[in-house]
Amino acid sequence: MIRSAAMETGNRGEGKIVADHTQRIVLAHGGGGQLTDELIERRVLPRLGNNVLNELLDSAILRNIPACDLAMTIDGYVVQPWKFPGGDIGRLSVSGTVNDLAVSGAEPLGLALSFILAEGFAGKDLDEIVNSIAQTAAEAGVKIITGDTKVVGRGQADGIYIVTSGVGRVRRDAKVGPSRVKPGQKLIVNGAVGEHGLAVMLTREMPEVTSVLRTDAAPLNKLIAKVLDAVGTGVTFMRDPTRGGLAGLCSDLAKQSAQRVTLNEVAIPIRSESRHAAEMLGLDPLEIANEGKVVMAVEAEVADRVMEILRNDPLGVAASVIGEIGTEADGRCEILTEIGGRRVLQKPYGEQLPRIC
Amino acid sequence: MSIWFEWIRMRSRLAEVQISLGRLAQAAKTVGRKMIFMEVCGTHTMSAFRSGLHSLLPSNVTLLSGPGCPVCVTAQGDIDLLIQLALRQDRPMTICTYGDMIRVPGRDGSLEKARSCGADIRVIYSALDAVRLAQRLPEREVVLAAVGFETTAPGTAAAISEAKRLGVKNFSALASHKRVLPAMMALLDAGEVRLDGFMCPGHVSAVMGWELYRPIVEKHGMPCVVAGFEEHCMAAALALLAEMVRDGRKELINAYPEVVAPQGNMRAQELMDEVFAVGDVRWRALGTIPGSGMIIRKEYADFDAAVRFSLGMPEDHEPAGCICGKVITGMATPHECKLFGTACTPINPIGPCMVSSEGTCQAWFKYHRVGVKRAGLEACTTRGIA
Numbered sequence: 177m178i179r180s181a182a183m184e185t186g187n188r189g190e191g192k193i194v195a196d197h198t199q200r201i202v203l204a205h206g207g208g209g210q211l212t213d214e215l216i217e218r219r220v221l222p223r224l225g226n227n228v229l230n231e232l233l234d235s236a237i238l239r240n241i242p243a244c245d246l247a248m249t250i251d252g253y254v255v256q257p258w259k260f261p262g263g264d265i266g267r268l269s270v271s272g273t274v275n276d277l278a279v280s281g282a283e284p285l286g287l288a289l290s291f292i293l294a295e296g297f298a299g300k301d302l303d304e305i306v307n308s309i310a311q312t313a314a315e316a317g318v319k320i321i322t323g324d325t326k327v328v329g330r331g332q333a334d335g336i337y338i339v340t341s342g343v344g345r346v347r348r349d350a351k352v353g354p355s356r357v358k359p360g361q362k363l364i365v366n367g368a369v370g371e372h373g374l375a376v377m378l379t380r381e382m383p384e385v386t387s388v389l390r391t392d393a394a395p396l397n398k399l400i401a402k403v404l405d406a407v408g409t410g411v412t413f414m415r416d417p418t419r420g421g422l423a424g425l426c427s428d429l430a431k432q433s434a435q436r437v438t439l440n441e442v443a444i445p446i447r448s449e450s451r452h453a454a455e456m457l458g459l460d461p462l463e464i465a466n467e468g469k470v471v472m473a474v475e476a477e478v479a480d481r482v483m484e485i486l487r488n489d490p491l492g493v494a495a496s497v498i499g500e501i502g503t504e505a506d507g508r509c510e511i512l513t514e515i516g517g518r519r520v521l522q523k524p525y526g527e528q529l530p531r532i533c
Numbered sequence: 534m535s536i537w538f539e540w541i542r543m544r545s546r547l548a549e550v551q552i553s554l555g556r557l558a559q560a561a562k563t564v565g566r567k568m569i570f571m572e573v574c575g576t577h578t579m580s581a582f583r584s585g586l587h588s589l590l591p592s593n594v595t596l597l598s599g600p601g602c603p604v605c606v607t608a609q610g611d612i613d614l615l616i617q618l619a620l621r622q623d624r625p626m627t628i629c630t631y632g633d634m635i636r637v638p639g640r641d642g643s644l645e646k647a648r649s650c651g652a653d654i655r656v657i658y659s660a661l662d663a664v665r666l667a668q669r670l671p672e673r674e675v676v677l678a679a680v681g682f683e684t685t686a687p688g689t690a691a692a693i694s695e696a697k698r699l700g701v702k703n704f705s706a707l708a709s710h711k712r713v714l715p716a717m718m719a720l721l722d723a724g725e726v727r728l729d730g731f732m733c734p735g736h737v738s739a740v741m742g743w744e745l746y747r748p749i750v751e752k753h754g755m756p757c758v759v760a761g762f763e764e765h766c767m768a769a770a771l772a773l774l775a776e777m778v779r780d781g782r783k784e785l786i787n788a789y790p791e792v793v794a795p796q797g798n799m800r801a802q803e804l805m806d807e808v809f810a811v812g813d814v815r816w817r818a819l820g821t822i823p824g825s826g827m828i829i830r831k832e833y834a835d836f837d838a839a840v841r842f843s844l845g846m847p848e849d850h851e852p853a854g855c856i857c858g859k860v861i862t863g864m865a866t867p868h869e870c871k872l873f874g875t876a877c878t879p880i881n882p883i884g885p886c887m888v889s890s891e892g893t894c895q896a897w898f899k900y901h902r903v904g905v906k907r908a909g910l911e912a913c914t915t916r917g918i919a
Contacts, residue, residue: 381658448539457658458632458890460583514543515550515764517585519900525879 201297206327215325219303223310228286228321236321238285238343245346247282249273253338258305260379262390263467266308269338271395271467272418274316277342278397279414279470281350281404285343286321287313292337295330305336316395318342347401349408354432356412362479363437363499364472366399366492367392368445369422373464374453381457388449394468399491403472403482410478416470420524423462423509425471426499427523430509436502437509439521445494463524473501546765553768554589560775561591568594569727570774571863573601573713574734575891576762582900584764594775597726597863598896600716600819601734603681604633604889605861608815610847611709612639615678618707618842619644619652627653627670629663630678631685633889638882640850644678660685660692660706667696667704676838677706684736686710686827687801690808693829693836707838708829711814713737714745715825721753726863730756730774732767735789742797743787754783761789808833815849817885818858857884860893867894874898 204211221230228236251272258265270287277284289309293302313320372391396416403411413433417425422444430437446461454461468491474482479497486492499511509521561568572578578598581587587596600606616639619628628644635644635656648654653673657663660677667675679689689706696704713734720726733746738759746757756777760770770788777784787793805827814826829837838844851858854872859865867873867886877883879895886892 442543511585513583513585513764515547515584515586515589515768517588519582519585519588522899 199299201293201295201299201327203295203327203329206325212325220306223306224320226319228319236286241345247277247280247344247346249276250339250341251276255376256334257379258335260376260391262375263393264305264308265336265338266305267312267393268467269340270309270312270316271393273340273342274318274395274397275416277344278400279416281352282344282346283401284316284318284397285345286319288322288341289320290324290339292333293327294333294335295327297335312395316397347404350404351409352411352414354413354429357429357433357435357473357501359435359501359503360476361412361473361501362476362497364474364482365496365498366470366486367494368447369417369466369469370446370450370454370461370464372467374450377457378453387453389453392466392468394491396468396470396491399489400470402485402489406485407478407481410475411472413473414470417466419465421463421465423521424523427509427521431507434505434507436504436506437499438502439499439511441511441513443496443498445496549765550768553772556772557594557775558591560779561594563779564775566593568729568775568778569597570730570732570771571597571599571728572732573599573717575602576736577732577734577767578602578893578896579891580762580764581767582896586764586767598893599720599863600816600861602889602891604637605857605885605892606711606816607680607709608817608849609639610849612637613847614844615707616642616644616647618676619647619654625673627655627673627675628678629655629657629666629675632656634678634680636882637885637888660688661695664692664696664701664704667701671703673703675704679706679708679710682711682713682737683740686805686809687740690804693808693833696836697833705836705838705841708827709814710827712825712827715822716816717749719822720862728755729778732770733757733759735759735761735792738793740798740801742795743793744795746785750783750785756783757785759787759789759793818851818861852883855884857886860886867897
């Protein structure tokens with residue numbers, strides 16, 4: 177809950193109220209006093225308010241949920257810079273958490289947001305981020321039902337961090353998991369990969385370069401719901417290729433399902449701009465994070481139907497069948513290259529290290 | 534529009550690969566015996582593995598990776614010096630490095646570990662970034678970890694001459710730049726590796742010109758083809774090499790004429806000559822090769838970190854059990870190393886060839902475990918080589 181949780185920062189903000197507290201975040205904004213109230217009432221509630229959040233209780237109460245399985249997830253967002261082509265940390269913090277629920281076959285019931293702000297962060301930047309959260313939540317049709325605000329001293333955090341937790345109702349017709357992945361099933365992705373990570377990295381590492389690349393950050397719950405409405409348990413596995421990219425996802429899938437995953441390089445949608453940018457930064461587009469993509473394993477007989485649904489949605493126009501589950505059952509992921517060669521696809525190390533030349 | 538263009542480009546590349554592989558197969562069949570070619574460029578190593586080129590070669594043709602990965606050939610002592618500098622307490626230090634160098638293990642840890650201990654290590658994309666950083670941080674000593682071949686050396690030279698022009702006092706470079714030709718010659722002179730031809734690096738050639746390799750053809754009668762980096766360029770170069778072996782021709786062919794001129798990029802060469810003199814440097818596992826390095830000239834000693842911080846010659850030692858030296862010289866393949874894939878992995882690298890994404894060991898680990906039979910894993914072992 178925004179008000180009481182903020183009080184946990186105790187006396188950190190005492191005596192620190194400065195003249196420009198309307199323009200910049202000061203420690204007292206996290207102190208649980210009048211300035212905290214002002215921050216919530218002036219900056220947060222007008223944009224994110226709804227019947228649950230407006231009660232400002234210690235916990236959000238979700239009433240009258242019919243008997244069902246619940247899904248819960250949490251994710252921290254620390255992206256630098258907080259604003260990048262096509263989006264910002266606000267858009268990311270909603271779509272990332274909504275997508276984690278959606279790929280588990282759950283419909284989001286509500287999100288909880290925790291802001292960690294550094295002293296001195298500009299109020300207008302916070303407004304922009306909260307607006308972006310509101311807009312993305314509206315796109316996803318999900319409410320922000322509870323939250324928390326903390327302010328830490330200058331230098332203790334880099335601008336703004338957001339932690340978003342989400343709770344969702346698991347659909348009865350959704351049965352997804354690596355154990356349901358079997359030979360003959362097709363792998364589908366809803367569009368071109370690598371754009372989010374590249375857009376952020378270009379902004380960070382090469383600000384002088386202008387590029388058409390934009391983040392793909394978007395909530396996918398409505399798109400996924402359409403697919404599940406149509407084919408239900410025909411979808412056997414879903415995951416969003418965020419950090420680690422497509423390579424990380426597919427090598428994990430192979431390992432966890434103990435099946436052979438074979439990708440067809442020619443079928444993997446990658447914009448030529450992404451290829452060039454990745455080349456310039458010394459990275460592999462398959463290892464780069466996405467924030468508006470889902471990889472689905474589907475039964476072969478429903479693959480065409482799934483493709484049709486995806487391609488008729490703005491978030492899936494570039495959908496493609498990128499591979500299939502082979503019969504070898506050896507837990508490996510391999511890729512058939514453009515020139516007909518074969519190689520193993522492995523999970524990337526972690527930090528993306530640009531090559532030297 | 535652009536999708537069609539991409540598609541047509543892809544189809545024509547594919548057709549080119551198929552034609553070249555067909556020519557290669559034919560030549561390989563006529564020659565009959567095993568043929569071993571070597572590339573000496575990290576980007577060739579990567580490209581070959583990424584495209585699965587190895588899995589498409591005839592069974593009697595092997596493409597080895599020679600000393601072409603700049604990180605892999607950097608002597609361990611040079612890494613130790615950088616870590617020493619990074620951790621110095623007497624003045625605030627900032628080390629600028631290309632990304633690949635950050636995880637290369639020295640004797641006691643890597644730059645990555647030094648960073649986790651509080652050292653200020655920055656990953657840069659261009660040597661000039663380091664000069665700009667030095668201007669922004671006048672209270673710190675900014676040291677550029679300058680490694681690489683003739684491809685990155687002009688960048689270091691430009692950074693040093695720019696720092697001199699701008700009067701930047703807190704910038705210096707710890708240079709261990711290397712020249713590719715002396716290493717190729719040293720390999721052949723040692724006579725331990727039996728090769729049938731070199732695939733010469735496109736980037737180095739763009740700077741130095743393709744005539745650079747003439748001595749290899751003249752002294753050792755070894756066919757050389759300068760190749761670009763896309764798989765169709767590499768396939769074409771292999772076909773040319775195999776055909777030269779078949780016909781008994783010993784020539785130097787430039788198969789990358791759109792980028793590489795006979796004399797190279799004169800401006801880059803002048804810049805390098807202005808800042809660097811030819812000198813002896815140490816290579817990881819190969820020892821000191823005479824005339825194989827670029828040493829910062831006395832006129833620029835103010836920008837030489839080795840002079841500025843009075844760094845001595847560090848000791849060199851190889852990690853126990855690591856055979857990176859043999860891998861770099863094409864005398865062994867990674868799977869012959871007892872550490873490969875067990876003690877030494879990309880997450881926990883012991884030798885430099887596992888750290889760099891251009892390193893042979895990492896490329897093997899990442900890309901080479903499917904289709905190894907067709908790739909001629911047997912052919913790759915030293916049996917036919919040493």
